[in-house]
Amino acid sequence: MSVEPEQEDVSIFEDRLWHHKGWEARVIKNEDDDGWAVSMTQDGQSEPALVGPWTMGRDKKNPKPLDVSAFNTLVKTAHEVIRRHEQHLAALLHQAIQIDVHGLRVTVALDIEPDEENPTATLSATAADGSQLAQVRARPDYRLTRAAAQQWADAGYPRTSED
Missing domain, CATH: 2.20.140 (q64v53_bacfr protein fold)
Incomplete structure (x- = not known):
């Protein structure tokens, strides 16, 4: 009997998509201008916890690829956004x-x-x-x-x- 890994266990490390330890970072075209944005979505959530601007690459046309440092910073920032939202809701x-x-x-x-x-x-x-x-x-x-x-x-x- 083989056991398939759950979605949360699968890690993806691509230039514009990282999925690791319950988080997905996706670099997307910014619809408002010529730049790029990054969205951070926690597994199981339909909406991103964080969407923010993303850096252009050296060619000034394509986005800079995701890397471990950026991903870790984005995860930390997304956790903070969620924590502040929960605190605000608790206060209400x-x-x-x-x-x-x-x-x-x-x-x-x-x-x-x-x-x-x-x-x-x-x-x-x-x-x-x-x-x-x-x-x-x-x-x-x-x-x-x-x-x-x-x-x-x-x-x-x-x-x-x-x-």
Whole structure:
């Protein structure tokens, strides 16, 4: 019984295409001008994580060939782009604000669970000692601001309108 290698295991090292350790670098014609671009796509993804300009070769007509140094730099840069995107998404989905309520420090948090059909959100208040003061469902488009958090706390943490 022979076992075929998976796509991720196959390495390709061509002038305009490198595929190695889960990443594909592809040098492409830049549609906006006469130059070249390089796209970095992680295995399993349909869209590139990074697209950027690519250097012209010595003949000033064709692109410079990919090499190990350039590929490694592109992989590192693509990882950074993905990491920043994930951090940005986490910041949008999980927000927290600290406020003072009757002289006590309270953290009000909004946690959104994304779902294309039915996203949900939870608004919670936690005391400085970690005890939960309130937890209610909120609209996924609820805007957590310091003023909104303070108003919710001052009103006694009522259920929010989910309409």
